[in-house]
Amino acid sequence: MASFKIEGGHKLNGTITPQGAKNEVLQILCAVLLTPEKVTIHNVPDIIDVNKLIFILGELGVKVNKLSSNSYEFQADKVNLEYLESSDFKRDGSSLRGSIMIVGPLLARFGKGYIPKPGGDKIGRRRLDTHFEGFINLGAKFRYNKEDKFYGVEADELFGTDMLLDEASVTGTANILMASVLAKGTTTIYNAACEPYIQQLCKMLNLMGANITGVGSNLLTITGVDSLGGCEHRVLPDMIEIGSWIGVAVMTRSELTIKNVSWENLGQIPDIFRKLGIQFEKRGDDIYIPEQESYEIQNYIDGSVLTIADAPWPGFTPDLLSIVLVIATQAKGTVLIHQKMFESRLFFVDKLIDMGAKVILCDPHRATVIGQNFQSSLKSTTMTSPDIRAGISLLIAALSATGTSTIHNIEQIDRGYENIEARLKSIGAKIERINN
Template identity: 65%
Template sequence: MASFQVIGGNKLQGDITPQGAKNEALQILSAVVLSSESITIHNIPDIVDVNLLIELLQDMGVKVDRLSRHSCTFNADEIDIDYLASEEFRHKGGKLRGSVMLAGPMLARFKKAYIPKPGGDKIGRRRLDTHIIGFEKLGAKFEYDEQLHFFKLTAPKLQGAYMLLDEPSVTGTANIVMAAVLAEGITTIYNAACEPYLQQLCKMLNRMGAKISGIGSNMVVIEGVATLGGTEHTMLPDMIEVGSFIGLAAMTQSNITIKNAGVQHLGVIPDKFAQMGIKFSIEGDDIVVPEQDKYEVATFLDGGILTIYDHPWPGFTPDLISIMLVVATQAVGSVLIHQKMFESRLFFVDKLIDMGAQIILCDPHRATVIGLGRRYPLRGITMSSPDIRAGQALLIAALSAEGKSTIQNIEQIDRGYQYIDTRLKNLGADITRVG
């Protein structure tokens, strides 16, 4: 099992460019199954989860032409539908939560789909109800095999329908949209997710010939069409990486420029880091974070302690809560971190406490962080990465700590961040991959 050995305390310097967006990639790559024509995708992140999905597509019969490490042309004119019922797909798809995104396109084009028990991060309950209920409203029937932990979906035809989602699930909305584009009639999805990545998916589908309106709102209307064509698509920069690099610069007192950050698609992310007292400037599409000795947490107008919580877009993304918690440990002032959506995502704070952070874990969803204002720097320890986002947060903590840290189970970090050790070394970080 590989690990990172990190010598902390170095100030970093230089430019870094965020990778293509992981969460967008899992939707966009699944959508190539909707057409028998060629689709070219650019800015694909070279990470474990995305490469595993591309492998799954190839196993299904999708022809993949690698133009470069970050660009591919896909052609899904000869799909082996029954591969998705195989033991191999159950095993491989079960490692990747993103494999659930193949269900909507398969159901739309081939009228049947299979969903293995979801894999991915162990961050708490991540239910599939929104996906399944949406498919049922379009006319699909499903069976669940309890022994194999496998859903089978079938539909003689899909018929447009009105649906009010019980939660604005990003993957649920995307999956239902991909099923509805080839359904007969009109589908209206109310309380739909409206994240930039979902907007990207809808725009790409429209270029392929779909008829989707309401993009960027919480009511999406889809008029079904008979077939979809090919297109070319470029993915957005990964907003989670952008936020991670802002936090990294502040924690390590570094001068870092985040190039091509996709500023117009970041929503409230820059504002939340500004509330933490982190100074930065936006120059074109770049974010410049200068070296600063300290950053002081803002308080509410009535003097109340700042609360940072996750919320569906345009609220603050849950994927940056772990980063924000780490950044708060060295701020001046206190912060209440409230992770509403996943009940196990704060369970890495024991490692930060071992490093010297002052954190009170109130319950599975809330932690109070008393900022040390650098009076007592974090100290290096040996720790294990429990999930992608906590792993990156612990790496930032290690880079700011005194002494040597060892981060184990870095396969979790590799699932979401491409060449992260090489890219951080280019900024001056002392980080070594072992094993």
């Protein structure tokens, strides 16, 4: 198990290019199972979760050809369905939550899909009901082996139907979408997630020959087709990583340029950071963040305390709330962070309190942050990363702290951030990876 040793308190400077979007690429990779033809994907991030899914695809019999460091070619012309019932798959699939999204494509093309109970971040309950209810609506039979914690769906044929999702689940929408593109007739998915990542999946599927309309809205209409072909697709830059680099710049009071951010796909992210008092400029498709000695949280017009809450797109993404919380610890003013979607995601604040932050955890979903306006800097400490987003937030806190901090269990950070220490070093950070 590896650790980071971080010497905080140094100003950084330079240019960063964000990696490909983790939450998009996990969907896109699963979609290669829908066709026997070649699919080329560019801007694939080299991170643990993505590499695990590529490994699973390889074990399933998908031909994987790495064209360059971030480009791959896939061909699922000889899929090994026996792997799905093996003990190897039970081990491999259970280590990655994103593996749930192979079920929809396998069900659509081969009439069956299985998955062990998937792993991932321990950030609260993340139920799978939306996925399987969608498959059942399309005509699949569901089974669950309680002893092995193994899920399965089977169908001789899928039939289009109208469905209203019980929640706007991103992975649920992606899975049902991939199952319905080869179903007989027309499917409508209402209360569908409409994140840019879902829009990207729809665009890719349409390039492959699918017939999906309503892209970008919460009502998708899918007219089933007989088969899909190959395509070439480029993954968007990761909006969560972009928000993370803004956090790095602000907390270290550094000047930083983030390249090629795809501004039109950032949604409310720029506005939320502006409400925290952070200055930045749009320069072409880049974000330029000047060095700023302080930033003041904007209250509401009536003077009441600002609340930043997560919500399904186009609301603010829950994946950035941890970073917003850390940034707020050194702002001027007070903010209420309301994490609605995951009840364990705010539990990392005890580490920030140990570092000297003024945070009141009101309940599992809400925290009040009283900013210190850099009057009292955070102090170094030793901590453990509980999940991807809390991990990067603690790393940002450590970069701004006085003294040298240690973060254990950094594999959690590696799951979502490509080569993070080398990229931080390139802009002047004092960080070292220690393999214990």
